[in-house]
Amino acid sequence: MDERSKINFMSLNQNLINKFGKNFLQNINLSSYSWFNLGGPAQYLFKPCSKDQLLEFLNENKKNKLKVTILGAGSNTLVRDKGVQGVVIKLGTNFSIIKKIEDDIIEVGAGALDRKVANFAKENEIGNLEFLSCIPGSIGGAINMNSGCYGNDISKVLLSINVIDKKECSEKEIKNQDIDFSYRGTNLSKDLIVVSAKLKGIISSKEQIEKKQKEMIEKKKLSQP
Numbered sequence: 001m002d003e004r005s006k007i008n009f010m011s012l013n014q015n016l017i018n019k020f021g022k023n024f025l026q027n028i029n030l031s032s033y034s035w036f037n038l039g040g041p042a043q044y045l046f047k048p049c050s051k052d053q054l055l056e057f058l059n060e061n062k063k064n065k066l067k068v069t070i071l072g073a074g075s076n077t078l079v080r081d082k083g084v085q086g087v088v089i090k091l092g093t094n095f096s097i098i099k100k101i102e103d104d105i106i107e108v109g110a111g112a113l114d115r116k117v118a119n120f121a122k123e124n125e126i127g128n129l130e131f132l133s134c135i136p137g138s139i140g141g142a143i144n145m146n147s148g149c150y151g152n153d154i155s156k157v158l159l160s161i162n163v164i165d166k167k168e169c170s171e172k173e174i175k176n177q178d179i180d181f182s183y184r185g186t187n188l189s190k191d192l193i194v195v196s197a198k199l200k201g202i203i204s205s206k207e208q209i210e211k212k213q214k215e216m217i218e219k220k221k222l223s224q225p
Contacts, residue, residue: 013044013064020057023047024087030079033071033090035136039079042069042088050094051164051171051195058169061087068166070193073113075136091140095195100124104201105159110140110194114147117199122213127204129157130213134220140194146181150216155181159198166191 017024028045031037044066048054061068067086071077095111098120106126108117118133131152135142143161146154160175180187188194 034074040081040083042084044087046089047092072141073138108139112139122209126201127209128201133213157199159200162196163192
């Protein structure tokens with residue numbers, strides 16, 4: 001990159017800092033966002049406060065062409081000491097909302113922790129989501145990895161996901177039947193950012209759900225202390 005290109009690049013990035021303020025940070029140590037507390041800095045860290053702001057950033061980044069990396073809850077994630085070039089996007093609080101939309105269906109933000117989703121389902125007497133209490137991380141990561149345990153996984157409870165396409169800068173819904181699930185994986189494009197999902201359980205009692213949840217957690221503790 002020649003000197004003029006470097007100046008233009010720095011100017012574009014400064015525009016992002018000015019435009020997105022405290023949500024767009026420079027040279028942030030990612031060890032604070034990893035369960036292992038290891039790793040170097042992100043060149044930039046962006047924590048969008050809404051889908052609209054995320055879409056706005058992705059449109060702006062078409063000029064900057066910064067490499068985009070999505071970071072979930074940071075469970076089972078190692079960050080190299082040299083850090084990550086480009087911008088690391090971490091979905092914030094507004095992407096962690098959990099709400100009941102039908103008697104046996106909940107809508108969850110991709111940033112919601114799996115165990116919190118399991119507990120919300122328990123409090124609302126929605127069963128068959130107990131397995132999420134044993135999975136570290138967030139729903140966005142669980143969907144991409146088709147996480148599961150003890151005979152259940154995301155593919156069996158997922159109705160649909162809402163995603164944002166990084167290249168097209170557009171939002172769309174993808175139904176379960178249009179996703180190819182495999183053992184701990186899916187065919188979802190790396191250009192897609194999962195922002196929310198609809199999960200379907202079964203109507204049950206809080207007592208039954210709690211009992212099943214405790215059994216799973218104890219079983220996991222014995223096999224994975």
